[in-house]
Amino acid sequence: MIAIFKRAIIIALLLFLFLENIVAAQENAGIQLINSKINSAETIRLTADYEVFIHVENKIVILNKDGLKDGNIWLQYSDLMSIEEFEGEITDLRTGKRLKKLKLKDFEDVSYISEGSVFEDDRLKYYKPSYNQFPIEVSFEYTEKINGNMYFPTWTPDGKEKQLVERATFELIYPENLGLRYKMENLEQSPSISKNDGEVILKWEFENRYRPEASVEDSSALVKIAPRKFSMEGYGADMSTWDGFGKWVNKLMAGRAELSPQAKATVAGIIDTLETDRAKIKALYRYLQQNYRYVSIQMGIGGLQPVHANEVYEKKYGDCKGLTFLMKAMLKEAGLPANYTLVRAGSDAEDIDAGFSSSQFNHVILHVPTESDTVWLECTSSTLPAGFLGDFTMDRHVLAVTDTGGVLIKTPRYDTDQYNQIKNISKVSLLGNGMARIHQVKELTGFAAQNYLYAQNHLNEKDIQKYLYHDLGFSGAHIADFDLSVNESKGIPMVVLNHETFLQQFYQSTSKRMIITPQFQMVTSDLLSNRFMKWEEQLEVVSEETVTLESDKKDVKLSEDFFDYTKEVRFVDNILTIARKVDFHFPISIEQDVLEKTLKQIEKLDNQPIFLRK
Numbered sequence: 001m002i003a004i005f006k007r008a009i010i011i012a013l014l015l016f017l018f019l020e021n022i023v024a025a026q027e028n029a030g031i032q033l034i035n036s037k038i039n040s041a042e043t044i045r046l047t048a049d050y051e052v053f054i055h056v057e058n059k060i061v062i063l064n065k066d067g068l069k070d071g072n073i074w075l076q077y078s079d080l081m082s083i084e085e086f087e088g089e090i091t092d093l094r095t096g097k098r099l100k101k102l103k104l105k106d107f108e109d110v111s112y113i114s115e116g117s118v119f120e121d122d123r124l125k126y127y128k129p130s131y132n133q134f135p136i137e138v139s140f141e142y143t144e145k146i147n148g149n150m151y152f153p154t155w156t157p158d159g160k161e162k163q164l165v166e167r168a169t170f171e172l173i174y175p176e177n178l179g180l181r182y183k184m185e186n187l188e189q190s191p192s193i194s195k196n197d198g199e200v201i202l203k204w205e206f207e208n209r210y211r212p213e214a215s216v217e218d219s220s221a222l223v224k225i226a227p228r229k230f231s232m233e234g235y236g237a238d239m240s241t242w243d244g245f246g247k248w249v250n251k252l253m254a255g256r257a258e259l260s261p262q263a264k265a266t267v268a269g270i271i272d273t274l275e276t277d278r279a280k281i282k283a284l285y286r287y288l289q290q291n292y293r294y295v296s297i298q299m300g301i302g303g304l305q306p307v308h309a310n311e312v313y314e315k316k317y318g319d320c321k322g323l324t325f326l327m328k329a330m331l332k333e334a335g336l337p338a339n340y341t342l343v344r345a346g347s348d349a350e351d352i353d354a355g356f357s358s359s360q361f362n363h364v365i366l367h368v369p370t371e372s373d374t375v376w377l378e379c380t381s382s383t384l385p386a387g388f389l390g391d392f393t394m395d396r397h398v399l400a401v402t403d404t405g406g407v408l409i410k411t412p413r414y415d416t417d418q419y420n421q422i423k424n425i426s427k428v429s430l431l432g433n434g435m436a437r438i439h440q441v442k443e444l445t446g447f448a449a450q451n452y453l454y455a456q457n458h459l460n461e462k463d464i465q466k467y468l469y470h471d472l473g474f475s476g477a478h479i480a481d482f483d484l485s486v487n488e489s490k491g492i493p494m495v496v497l498n499h500e501t502f503l504q505q506f507y508q509s510t511s512k513r514m515i516i517t518p519q520f521q522m523v524t525s526d527l528l529s530n531r532f533m534k535w536e537e538q539l540e541v542v543s544e545e546t547v548t549l550e551s552d553k554k555d556v557k558l559s560e561d562f563f564d565y566t567k568e569v570r571f572v573d574n575i576l577t578i579a580r581k582v583d584f585h586f587p588i589s590i591e592q593d594v595l596e597k598t599l600k601q602i603e604k605l606d607n608q609p610i611f612l613r614k
Helices: 004-028 065-071 241-255 261-271 279-290 310-313 319-333 447-459 461-472 592-606
Strands: 036-044 051-062 073-077 083-091 095-102 108-111 117-120 123-127 135-145 161-174 180-183 194-197 197-212 221-225 229-232 235-238 296-297 339-343 365-371 375-378 395-399 407-412 418-431 435-446 479-486 494-503 507-509 515-516 531-545 556-559 561-572 575-585 610-613
Touching: 004 194, 036 065, 051 065, 073 083, 073 135, 135 229, 135 296, 161 180, 161 339, 194 610, 241 339, 241 395, 241 407, 261 279, 261 310, 261 339, 261 610, 279 319, 279 375, 310 319, 319 339, 365 395, 375 531, 435 447, 447 479, 447 494, 461 479, 575 592, 575 610
Parallel strands: 036 161, 117 296, 418 531
Antiparallel strands: 036 051, 051 135, 073 123, 083 095, 083 135, 108 123, 161 197, 180 221, 194 197, 229 235, 339 365, 339 395, 365 375, 395 407, 418 435, 435 494, 479 494, 507 515, 515 610, 531 575, 556 561, 561 575
C-alpha cells in the first residue's frame, strides 16, 4: 500500500512538471500546445425559498491569439434568471498593468431566441476580448439568481480544447429538508460531504486537467443536478420520479382545457358523421393543421405552461404547448383521451437520460392511445399525417403526462420498409445526338416523401418545378409536364410524382456505339435520417436504331455490413432494361463519414457504363 501511495505521488509530480514544462516551452519557442490556463470556482446554492444562486469565479490566462476565445464571457438572463452582480478585469501579465476594468455596460446585449422561436424573454450579455499582446489574464466573477429550482446547470471540471485547468472546484449547497440529486458521468472522484446549520454541502476539487482536443460528448466529465422538491412561480412538486414530474405538469395545465360552446360546436361538426376513433383523430388533426399556425412563445413560466386551450382556438395560432393542448382538448370533447407529452426534439438530438428524472425537454407532442394502436401527433406541423412524427422526435424517450402523473415511454423507431421506400420506374426513349425523353413514375414513402410533402403544401407550381429540377439532378433537363400527388390514408406519407422530361445529354454516341451510364435517384444522407431505406430503380431504354448489347453484363449481387445491392441488366427486342435494388441498414450510431463513404460506393456501383453496338 505504501509503495502504491509513493507511486501515485511520483506520477502526480511528473504530470505537474510535464504541464509546467509545456507552458514554459511554448512561451519560449512559440509552440501552441496550450492556448490558455484557467482557475475556476463555482458554487450553486439552493435556498429554503426555492431560489438558486450561482456564483462563478474564473481566472483565465490567455497565452496566444488562439486562446482569446477562451476568455469570452457569456451571461444569460430572463424573467426567471437575473444577473445579480458582476466584476472583472483584464491584466497584462508581463507588466502587471491593468488593461481594462470590465463592467456589464461593456457587454453586447442580444436576444437569445432559440431555433424556431418568435417571442422569447431569454437574453444574452457577452464580451469577447481583443488583444495582441500575451500573456494576459481575464479574471471575473458574477452571481446569477434563478427564481425556482426546476433547472440546474450541468458542471464540468474540464476546460476547453487546449486549455489547462490548473484548479477547478465546485460546491453544491442545499437545505437538507428540500434535498437535491446529482449524477456523475466519467468522474471517479466523489464529492466531500459536510453539513452546517441544516444545509448539506457537497464539494468537488480537481487539479491539472488538460484536453488536447475537443472531447466526444458522451465522454465528457459531468455532474448533473436535479431537484427533489421543487417550485416555480408557486407551482411545486417532487421531481424524484418521472411520475412526480408529470404531476407537476398536470398542475400547470389545470383549469386551462375548457372549450367555449363555439369550439365544442366546431368539434361536433367535424366528427358528426365519423364512426371510428382513427377517423375522428385524423379529421380533428387536419382541422388544426389547416386553420392554425405555429408561433413559438417562451416567456417566463409560459415557456413551460400552455395557454388556455380556448385562447388558442380563438387566436388561431400557438406554440407547441398551445397547439398540442388545444388538440388534446378537442379530442377530449370528442371522447378520446390523449396525453400531453414532453420530448427532447431535434433531428440530431441525443435521447434524454431516462434514469435521471429531471427537466430535459424542449418540445411537446401528443400521444393518443386507442383500442387498436397508438397515434402520435406533431401539432406544430402542417404537413405530417396523423400517426407519423418524422425524424424530429422519433425513437426517443418521452414523458407522457396522464391524468394521474407521468410515465416514460418511447416514440416509434420507423425502421421497417413501409416507412423507408423509394421506387422509381423510368422509360427512356433515345432521340439521337445524346438527347432523350424520359417518362418516370417516382414513389416515395415515409421519410423519403417528407421534402415533397412540404413542397406540395407550401410551394406554388413554379417553385415546385424548381424543386424538381434540383431533386431530379439531371443535367440539361427540361420538364415538359409533371403531376405530384400525396396519399396519407395509411398514416404514412406517400408521394407519387409523374413527369415527362427531355434530357440534352443522356448518352454518348459514336459511329459504332452508344454509351449509356444509368442515371438513378440521387440519395443523400438526409434521406437516411433513421438509417433504413429500401430503394428500387427500373430503367427501360428504347432506341429508334437497331442495336445490340456489346457484351454480356454480369449481374451484381453484393452484401456488405450496411447494405445489400443487386443489379440485373437485360437486353431483349432492342430494349435495354436495368433493374437495381439497394437495402440500407445502417446502425443508428453510424459515423457520418462512414455513411457518406457507403453512398459513394453505391454511386460507383451504379455508374458503370453499358455499351450498345449499332
